Amino acid sequence: MFTHITLVARWCLLLLLCIPVLAGLVGVIFPALGYFPAIGANAFSTQVFATLFGLPDIWQMMWLSLFTGIGSTLLAVIAAFCILATFYQSSLLGKIQGVLSPFLVFPHAAAAISLLFVVSPSGIFAAVTTRLNAYFSHAFTTPFVNEISEMALPAANDGTLLYDSLGLSILIALSLKELPFILLMTLSVMSQPLVKKKLTGYVKVGTALGYSPTASFFKLVLPTIFSQIKLPLLAVLVFATSNVEIPLILGPNNPSTLAVAIMHWFNHIDLSMRLLASSAAVVQVAVSAVAVLLFFGIERLVTYTGKRSLSGGNRYFADAVLRTCGFVIMAFYIILICTGVYTVVVYSFAKQWHFPLLLPEGLTLLHWNTATSALTTPLINTLLLGVLVSTTSLVLVLFTLESEQLKPARAVAENAFSVSLFLPLLVPGVAFLYGLVWFQQLVFQNAVWFHTYVAHMVYVLPYVFLSMAVAYRKFDNRYAMVAKSLGKTPWQVFYHVKLPSLFSAIMVAWALGLAISFSQYLPTLLASGGTLPTVTTEAVASVSGSSTRLTAVYVIIQAVMPLIGFMIAWYMPAVATRRRSRQMLVSDTHSNRSADPVQ
């Protein structure tokens, strides 16, 4: 009975992953080929594509997406490996994990906005450099004197990194956001028990053979684990080429990246723009596919040159350069986090804050009051949606994992499952979400919550699954075997033996699901048609508004919510074990008082 339930859950999971994505793709391919009955286009033709490629900016938009996507992923990967090579044997590794972990669950929108504050012409970096400039030319000016007239204020576009037409701002923002993910994911692969044992052995041998720690990392550790991080890296790459939030907030507008253009065209009042948008969405999938192929090409190249260098016997691997880079990047992150947090927090309480001052002229709670009243509904929506999505996906995932053990699938099915798990992450959201919405409108037109729920599930399921799968597969199955030999049914084994021992991993996966649901922008916006405001949609909307202070409050709330989720996840298992040990203590004293009858 339980076995059958788990099998059903497994199929549900599979369908939830595949159907929305495939339906979404169909939903954009048809209009792209000119078939859109709603506006009277009833014939298939390639006219739309011709119009698309006739636009003056189209190639530049495609190039911008490709360039920022591949550039940022390569940069993040190289930087992550630099940090790992420098710190993988040091005791600082734990601290680095701690510093970078919060970054992981920080919504992309919040990260982009904080970066905007820090790097903008009126931001803290500009303030500090102007002050230093002024200080060196007016030796007696103190930092807090309002001598604005004597300092050279930068012009609006002076040396600013934002909105540049090369897309460098997008590139840097994306790589800053992706680096923690790549680093922590590689670390989790490296710390699986079997892998860890092998790697420790390899490094010992490498050291004994005379290879420096950095060389051992690149020549021995990386080749061993790279195949396991390839799929997540591809997900990062596809995301980078098709992301909407970051180019929207930090990127150029004429022309924008392809994804942003698609979004604008789909939202255009003129419905015939939908056809153009759909064809652009198909092109976006192609652009991401090209990026993936380029990635494979680069990987081949690196493997080829790497193999040849392995037999060379060079004991070093650009040690000095890479180690310096590792330290510099970590220092840079810490500075960025500190300035970002400082700027955002102070802005949320600031009255007037003139340019090169480092502190505002007064503090007020006005912005927080405004925000809390404006955000009540979005906050409730976000929390409700998050809890619903995360809990149901956790249940589905747990049953699926259990079903894998109760009724293992054949190898082909296993591979198909792994691919479908990554499907929502490998197909650009901006491409299939619009198609999905089109289908959803066909089916239940007013079921806004249901549609948003489905759109969120598509993104939350892969991460929750990956997070739980590691812990689930590490579980020593001999416990289950013992329980079965004691006569327990599969359900009892699952509920009484497995779940309690996996409790902290379950809580972490739940908090992760929450965080991902909280940070969804495009899925919420599209699936609800804008009628379901969440904290993230409000935050992005407020960027184009006139109050940086209100935006700062929104960013703080966006950042704090996932952190609270993780604190609960960390705290609850501790509470549970304390309660359990207290119960055991009580029952112990009980048995001491009365003699147990011999049975």
Added chain:
Amino acid sequence: MLSLENIVIYRDDKPLLQLSAEVAKGEVLTVMGPSGAGKSTLLQAIAGQLQAPFSVTGQIKINHVVINEIDAHLRKVGIMFQDALLFEHMTVGENIAFAMPDKAYKNKQLKHDAINALLVAVELDGIADRTVNTLSGGQQARVSLIRTLASEPDVVLLDEPFSKLDVALRSQIRSWTFSQLKARNIPAVLVTHDKDDALAAGGNVIEIL
């Protein structure tokens, strides 16, 4: 020559073991004792790969040069473990080439010949292009041995390297190992549980209690 002068190994400031010994070139020092006595830790100390909570005092000298302060990867101390630990992403030949000192051979052909000579010495000629997973346990142990020797170490440490081999294979690989070390005049420290290993090593035996 390896000299261990007043070596004391501490675990969290409590002394675990202490010894002084000298190992001449071509000789093998055997260290025996129960599990947990600190034998493997001693080897880690000599190799410079000690981790917390262990620490070491005393002087370790190789050819009269104190190596206590030298980084682990610069000490030219080879280690052989219970597991062969051949790198699975390289072929047998690449594993050995990886171990050879940088620029030790003028061109690829000379390097190739050197690798083959090593393989012939342990009766494994012709397998330079095989992947590591296709080798048997005994073959892997032999490749691991010549890989360590290919790096031209000054000292070789053996951490129970024969204990995973079956009885018949054991004595053969043991004799190969010791004869190769003797031929190259390399001092070695062997950690083992097995009395036969100590007998075959033929050098001094230290018992840790």
